[in-house]
Amino acid sequence: MDFKNVDLGHFSELIGEKQRICILSHKSPDGDSIGSSLGLFHFLNQLGHSCSVITPDRPPSFLNWLEGSDQIINFEYHKAKATAAIENADWLFCLDFNGLNRVGDLTELLTHSNAKKFNIDHHQEPEHFAAYEYIETDASSTAQLIYELIAQTPHLHLLNQAIAQALYVGIMTDTGSFRFSSTTASTHHVIANLIATGIDNAAIHRNVYDSSTEQRLRLLGYAISDKMQLFKEHGFSIIALSEEELQRFEYQKGDTEGIVNYPLSIQEIKVSVFLSSKDDKVKMSFRSKGDIAVNSIANQYFEGGGHVNAAGGISHISLDQTVERLIEILKNEFPN
Ligand code: 5GP
Ligand code: MN
Structure with missing residues (x-):
């Protein structure tokens, strides 16, 4: 455990x-960043803070059914409000990201803030940018860490359904519904x-996984x-x-979430990459099975990182050029 x-x-x-x-939360927030953030939000508010x-x-x-999600301030749409909140903050809790550059357009504000920073995260290679941190790179999710944080304080009795549903979503989404190897006995104890x-x-599983639009399912089929190139x-x-x-x-934001996982269901496929283009940029998602580390490939060739799988x-x-380059890289990495 790495405490400062x-x-x-x-x-x-x-x-x-x-x-x-x-x-x-980090850019393109996911179930774990929103779940862990709202879980901590409901906890800190009960402790009397203004959060x-x-x-x-x-x-x-x-995720918009989660209690408190209507109070989330999206910097993209509410710049002044978000800026004021950050500039006036005593504390900045940085959840589910390991470096200052993971928060997109918030990077500037976060970097220059004089507030005390507390980083709670489970990503590999933390940059240790905060004075206070609770980092466990083996943890299933940041949401599990928030539960464990609450459980270590004398305030576990404050755990209520608003906190529980948010943390459940974080753990469920980051463990692929409790199937990735990061899922441990303690993960199941927390879930219990x-x-x-x-x-x-x-109902939480249904809300998250059975709420697609028709077009989203047709996009997956296409x-x-x-x-799919195999x-x-x-x-x-x-x-x-x-x-x-x-x-x-x-396409609506989030529609391509999860597409990257499907090729891994083919027995011979150990690494899957999903690419999508937007405004002259190509965003890439890497997934792998077993001990193949895709974070090092993302880091070495594509300015990225993340977890092993x-x-x-x-x-x-x-x-097209990115795909061409990627094929060359992966053929090199995984010679037959
Ligand atoms: P996703 O494919 O779901 O966007 O991301 C998978 C994992 O990789 C997430 O845990 C995320 O934090 C990490 N990740 C995604 N994009 C980047 C990136 O550009 N840089 C780094 N360092 N990590 C990323
Ligand atoms: Mn996470």
Whole structure:
């Protein structure tokens, strides 16, 4: 465990009373960043603090049923409000990201803020940018760390359904519904304690996974049947979608989430990459099975990083050129 000055048993004394607190999430927030942020938000508010959750851009709409999600301040649309909250904050809690450059357009504000910074995260290679941190790179999710933080304080009795549903979503989404190797006995113990608050866990799965639009499912079908390139002899798969193709399916943010996982269901495929283009940039998602580390590939070639089995990166050449380069890199990395 990597603490800088933090004894979670004395969390309240460390934080102080009636503090102004901003919780910041990473760019393109996912289930874990929103779930962990809202879980901490409901906890800190009960402790008497004045708390805001701020995202660099829009949270996915499949999470808008979470209690407190209507209070999230999206910097993209509410710059003045978000800026004021960050500038006036006593504390900035930085959740589910390991470096200052992961918060998009919030980077400037975060970097120059004089507030005390507390980083809670589970990504590899933390940059240690905060004076206070609770970092466990083996943890299933930041949401699990928030539960463990709360459990180490003397305030576990404050765990209520609002906190529990948010943390459940974070753990569920970051573990692929409890199937990735990051899922441990303690993950299931935490989940059991969350369900014991009375939340409807089956409804949470439905809210998150069974709330697609028709166009989203048709986009998935197109991606798999028309666009999936398999390199079975090298064990990898590539799906690339252009901005024009996304538009054809009335793309909304979040619609491509999860497409990258499907090729891994093919026995011979150990690495899957999903690419999509937007405004002269290509966003890349990497997934792998077993001990193949895709974060190092994302980091070495595509300005990215992440976890061993799930990473992301970016490319500034065209989509076709990126695919060409990627095929060369992966053939090299995984010779047959
Ligand atoms: P996703 O493919 O879902 O966008 O991202 C998978 C994982 O890789 C996430 O844990 C995310 O934090 C990380 N990741 C995604 N994009 C980037 C990036 O550009 N830089 C770094 N360092 N990590 C990324
Ligand atoms: Mn996470």
